[in-house]
Amino acid sequence: MAEKDNYSGMVDGINGLIDRQIFANEKIYSIELERVFTRSWLLIGHETQIPNNGDFISSRMGAESVILCRDPNRKIHVFLNTCTHRGMKVCLYDEGNTATFTCPFHAWSFATDGKLVGVPHEKDLYSKSLDKEKWSLIEVAQMYNYKGSIWATWDKSAPNFIEYLGGAKDHLDLALDSLDGSEGGTEVFGGVHKWISPCNWKVPAENFCGDSYHNVSHISVDMVGIGPSAGSGEKGRRDNELVDAQHLWISFPGGHGIHSAMKPANNEYIEAYKDNPIVEEYYRHCYKERELKLGERARIVPFVGTIFPNTSFHGRQPRALCSWHPNGPQSSQISRFFLVDKAAPKEVKDLVRRYYMRYAGPAGMTEQDDMENWNQATASCNGAIARRFPFNYQQSMGDYKINDPVPGMVSTQMTEENARQFYKCWASYMESQDWGKIMSHPAQTATGNGI
Amino acid sequence: MNDLGEKNKLRRDDYYYRLKQEIEEFLYDEAELLDQRNFSEWLDILSDDLIYFMPIRRNVKFGTHNEKENTREGYDISWFEEDKWTLSKRIDQIHTGKHWAEEPLSRVSRMITNIQLQNVKPTMQEPCEVGIKSRFLIYQNRSENECNTFYGKRSDILRLETGVWKLIRREIILDQNILMAKNLSIFF
Ligand code: FES
Ligand SMILES: [Fe+2]
Numbered sequence: 001m002a003e004k005d006n007y008s009g010m011v012d013g014i015n016g017l018i019d020r021q022i023f024a025n026e027k028i029y030s031i032e033l034e035r036v037f038t039r040s041w042l043l044i045g046h047e048t049q050i051p052n053n054g055d056f057i058s059s060r061m062g063a064e065s066v067i068l069c070r071d072p073n074r075k076i077h078v079f080l081n082t083c084t085h086r087g088m089k090v091c092l093y094d095e096g097n098t099a100t101f102t103c104p105f106h107a108w109s110f111a112t113d114g115k116l117v118g119v120p121h122e123k124d125l126y127s128k129s130l131d132k133e134k135w136s137l138i139e140v141a142q143m144y145n146y147k148g149s150i151w152a153t154w155d156k157s158a159p160n161f162i163e164y165l166g167g168a169k170d171h172l173d174l175a176l177d178s179l180d181g182s183e184g185g186t187e188v189f190g191g192v193h194k195w196i197s198p199c200n201w202k203v204p205a206e207n208f209c210g211d212s213y214h215n216v217s218h219i220s221v222d223m224v225g226i227g228p229s230a231g232s233g234e235k236g237r238r239d240n241e242l243v244d245a246q247h248l249w250i251s252f253p254g255g256h257g258i259h260s261a262m263k264p265a266n267n268e269y270i271e272a273y274k275d276n277p278i279v280e281e282y283y284r285h286c287y288k289e290r291e292l293k294l295g296e297r298a299r300i301v302p303f304v305g306t307i308f309p310n311t312s313f314h315g316r317q318p319r320a321l322c323s324w325h326p327n328g329p330q331s332s333q334i335s336r337f338f339l340v341d342k343a344a345p346k347e348v349k350d351l352v353r354r355y356y357m358r359y360a361g362p363a364g365m366t367e368q369d370d371m372e373n374w375n376q377a378t379a380s381c382n383g384a385i386a387r388r389f390p391f392n393y394q395q396s397m398g399d400y401k402i403n404d405p406v407p408g409m410v411s412t413q414m415t416e417e418n419a420r421q422f423y424k425c426w427a428s429y430m431e432s433q434d435w436g437k438i439m440s441h442p443a444q445t446a447t448g449n450g451i
Numbered sequence: 452m453n454d455l456g457e458k459n460k461l462r463r464d465d466y467y468y469r470l471k472q473e474i475e476e477f478l479y480d481e482a483e484l485l486d487q488r489n490f491s492e493w494l495d496i497l498s499d500d501l502i503y504f505m506p507i508r509r510n511v512k513f514g515t516h517n518e519k520e521n522t523r524e525g526y527d528i529s530w531f532e533e534d535k536w537t538l539s540k541r542i543d544q545i546h547t548g549k550h551w552a553e554e555p556l557s558r559v560s561r562m563i564t565n566i567q568l569q570n571v572k573p574t575m576q577e578p579c580e581v582g583i584k585s586r587f588l589i590y591q592n593r594s595e596n597e598c599n600t601f602y603g604k605r606s607d608i609l610r611l612e613t614g615v616w617k618l619i620r621r622e623i624i625l626d627q628n629i630l631m632a633k634n635l636s637i638f639f
Contacts, residue, residue: 094509191528195630220550224543363530363635368552
């Protein structure tokens with residue numbers, strides 16, 4: 001494997017072949033931690049999880065624990081959760097409020113802006129040597145608060161977050177903006193799903209960047225009906241809001257893959273959330289408002305997407321941001337928080353919260369079946385024989401247009417193009433290419449204005 | 452969870468032990484139904500207004516456990532906040548034979564122990580509603596070699612409905628922070 005570090009060769013987008021070893025090999029995994037996860041932008045959390053000064057949550061970047069906190073000047077920080085003295089975790093909690101992170105080992109203590117403020121017996125033991133300024137908590141190179149969602153990278157030279165998102169921004173907005181089209185305005189429910197699943201992190205990341213072909217795997221839940229109108233007798237796992245829409249599979253520079261949809265020109269509201277008339281009315285009202293605010297742009301409605309490398313989102317039913325943290329070549333630690341309009345009435349918050357719980361995550365009736373498939377697909381990549389046989393990524397080869405009908409590399413039929421582009425980008429990171437190469441993409445080169 | 456302090460502790464008399472025996476039998480019968488995959492019959496012992504709740508559990512600072520350790524019913528995202536309708540949907544899903552997380556079916560054994568009664572209403576002599584604390588140990592084996600073990604505490608309320616005990620509330624406290632199993636595809 002990887003003798004010549006020929007990662008481009010392992011993910012052959014021209015022929016639509018991907019080597020199974022990238023989902024199993026220990027060495028490839030450790031190189032990913034080094035070359036993908038120290039450079040790309042990763043999701044950390046959401047500002048509404050830390051509303052007050054001194055609030056913190058623990059999160060993760062790649063395989064490492066990080067702290068998201070708010071200092072006394074309301075500034076948000078992301079630190080590696082490791083003491084600069086001997087490495088002990090300085091934060092042992094999932095969430096809380098504190099003035100300092102005091103290390104349990106030798107009690108160095110750090111303020112919530114990262115500064116080392118307390119060293120036991122400092123005068124006696126360190127008077128000649130210790131420059132406390134140099135031993136702050138290790139902070140990320142760049143952090144960005146995008147409509148409340150917090151992102152960070154360890155790479156100073158990475159493009160800023162907005163540039164990194166490029167055209168995918170318009171689609172991430174569909175999850176982060178309020179349903180009535182006003183900017184931002186979403187909040188996170190208390191309670192973050194965190195679980196461990198024996199699959200390679202790329203499998204679910206790819207799944208969310210537009211594998212609509214796997215719809216059939218959810219047949220059981222579709223037969224039964226669990227959507228927000230299921231109580232009124234509707235089948236399916238969600239409402240039929242996209243029934244008249246043109247589905248779009250869009251790949252963007254930087255490897256992001258989006259599945260959204262475009263409503264017809266009349267952009268008719270389709271009745272949904274029928275299980276509670278107050279909720280139905282709210283969605284109907286917001287739909288109209290959004291159309292007034294955004295006009296033509298309101299025709300784009302969300303489905304799912306992956307922001308390279310390991311952040312995925314559901315845009316509407318359900319509505320959540322999720323990280324697939326690498327946890328070994330055949331294991332992912334997954335975390336997901338769920339979004340709702342801050343201004344939504346209680347009935348809306350109640351109904352969607354209960355819907356999210358029965359839909360998503362390890363207890364969710366839909367995602368349970370995903371997990372089973374992701375895991376066994378990952379496990380297959382171990383076989384001495386099986387790994388001689390690449391996976392087939394030949395769906396809808398060449399069936400895309402550039403910037404038509406929306407910006408990006410767009411397919412109007414189901415496609416594995418988003419996945420092919422995802423892995424092409426992955427190979428650029430793995431071969432330590434510069435940012436120009438990483439961000440190069442058909443949508444960019446064809447028009448010169450991809451990002 | 453209700454506190455079983457000395458103050459609230461029921462007197463250990465004949466009435467207590469007789470009722471406890473009856474309740475134990477109920478819980479063992481229930482476990483048997485589930486272990487034998489008689490899911491539809493299990494549904495019959497659930498009251499129509501059942502609440503079935505499993506919070507997510509956080510690591511929090513000493514002294515904040517009461518408010519912060521568990522996600523809140525009615526406000527937060529938890530592992531489960533279900534009613535009889537959603538549980539019946541879960542059973543229908545298994546019965547499609549295409550619910551890949553439970554197809555083929557897992558092999559599951561439920562051990563229910565440490566059963567203690569609390570809050571018997573209106574009287575011990577003629578109970579209509581009983582609060583029960585217990586522990587569970589559930590072994591799940593699926594596919595070829597996949598195993599999960601779930602340990603935790605349950606806090607149940609049973610109510611007598613037309614002469615039959617029905618489960619009206621189950622709070623499941625799973626002793627895990629990050630969920631170690633890829634799925635919670637079984638009933639607790
Ligand atoms: S490891 Fe933190 S103070 Fe020594
Ligand atoms: Fe899925």
